[in-house]
Amino acid sequence: xxxxxxxxxxxxxxxxxxxxxxxxxxxLIRVGWCGVCGSDMPRMFxxxxxxxxxxxxxxxxxxxxxxxxxxxxxxxxxxxxxxxLIWCGACAACEAGAYVQCEAYDYLGSRRDGGFAEYVxxxxxxxxxxxxxxxxxxxxxxxxxxxxxxxxxxxxxxLVGRDVAVFGAGPIGLLTAQWARxxxxxxxxxxxxxxxxxxxxxxxxxKFMIDATEQSAAQAIQSLTNGAGxxxxxxxxxxxxxxxxxxxxxxxxxxVTLLGNPSADVTLPAELISRIMRQEIALCGVWNSTYSVLGxxxxxxxxxxxxxxxxxxxECLVSHRASLTATPDLLRAIxxxxxxxxxxxxxxxxxxxxx
Numbered sequence: 263x264x265x266x267x268x269x270x271x272x273x274x275x276x277x278x279x280x281x282x283x284x285x286x287x288x289x290l291i292r293v294g295w296c297g298v299c300g301s302d303m304p305r306m307f308x309x310x311x312x313x314x315x316x317x318x319x320x321x322x323x324x325x326x327x328x329x330x331x332x333x334x335x336x337x338x339x340x341x342x343x344x345x346x347l348i349w350c351g352a353c354a355a356c357e358a359g360a361y362v363q364c365e366a367y368d369y370l371g372s373r374r375d376g377g378f379a380e381y382v383x384x385x386x387x388x389x390x391x392x393x394x395x396x397x398x399x400x401x402x403x404x405x406x407x408x409x410x411x412x413x414x415x416x417x418x419x420x421l422v423g424r425d426v427a428v429f430g431a432g433p434i435g436l437l438t439a440q441w442a443r444x445x446x447x448x449x450x451x452x453x454x455x456x457x458x459x460x461x462x463x464x465x466x467x468x469k470f471m472i473d474a475t476e477q478s479a480a481q482a483i484q485s486l487t488n489g490a491g492x493x494x495x496x497x498x499x500x501x502x503x504x505x506x507x508x509x510x511x512x513x514x515x516x517x518v519t520l521l522g523n524p525s526a527d528v529t530l531p532a533e534l535i536s537r538i539m540r541q542e543i544a545l546c547g548v549w550n551s552t553y554s555v556l557g558x559x560x561x562x563x564x565x566x567x568x569x570x571x572x573x574x575x576x577e578c579l580v581s582h583r584a585s586l587t588a589t590p591d592l593l594r595a596i597x598x599x600x601x602x603x604x605x606x607x608x609x610x611x612x613x614x615x616x617x
Contacts, residue, residue: 265379282383294398296377297321320371323401362550393570408551408561410437422446430499431459480510
């Protein structure tokens with residue numbers, strides 16, 4: 263099969279690989295589309311992966327091509343989204359169903375080969391059926407959509423009638439903004455330094471955009487809320503300045519969710535620490551999302567359900583679709599900033615009939 267292999271830092275290359283081994287309890291997935299995550303770029307061009315060579319890509323959906331020996335639970339030919347974390351099933355977190363806190367997890371696309379390939383092997387327990395009216399392109403974005411939802415749910419704040427701020431209007435930020443709207447937020451303030459991203463937010467129907475190159479986002483939000491601040495601020499850019507701005511934008515008992523992968527250390531000024539203490543502001547970390555092997559309500563099922571209902575639009579965030587052959591050059595161009603991209607999907611269109 264064809265795959266894009268990270269052979270060394272800065273060197274993603276198209277290669278021929280053997281087909282994945284599919285043991286009992288696993289399925290062979292023909293990848294339809296795989297998203298390029300914000301974490302994939304530093305993994306490929308700066309930090310490296312847990313092991314190399316590696317096929318990156320953890321945001322993907324496809325079609326079940328074959329099953330391992332004595333495996334049941336999902337029919338061959340079904341369209342599926344794939345939860346990429348492979349939990350051990352033996353630690354205390356796994357026993358409690360908190361799989362993303364597994365002490366000995368594996369991970370498709372970062373610790374073992376993932377979705378930048380024609381085929382990938384995944385446990386059957388990690389597969390969710392894609393609703394008939396949801397495209398594989400949308401389904402490939404179930405993972406970031408679920409993470410964005412989890413960022414808001416983790417705060418524990420009911421959003422109906424409350425104001426929310428999102429710092430960073432990339433794909434994960436705009437998914438978060440959509441969830442805030444779905445969850446009943448009164449106003450969603452979106453801040454970024456890239457005009458094209460703010461324009462995309464406008465195209466999604468959002469009204470309160472803040473260009474942080476022209477004004478202080480925190481001051482603008484405090485002004486727009488008459489000094490009350492927002493109930494929840496989500497830092498979705500991973501930039502020190504936006505984290506500080508997020509903390510300054512919330513009101514008393516506000517919640518700040520850290521969602522963006524950090525690009526550098528952050529120093530909290532004493533006056534900001536004092537504000538956090540006196541106003542009892544809480545900072546919440548978010549790494550992943552909830553997933554239930556028993557079919558209970560979780561972030562993944564909620565994401566696919568919202569896509570099927572038409573309330574969450576993930577596919578509109580896609581700016582580029584690339585074949586595996588074109589992917590290495592596109593990734594290098596994005597890294598070199600000669601190409602501006604929102605969400606990039608790589609793979610091959612294998613859509614079956616969608617109602």
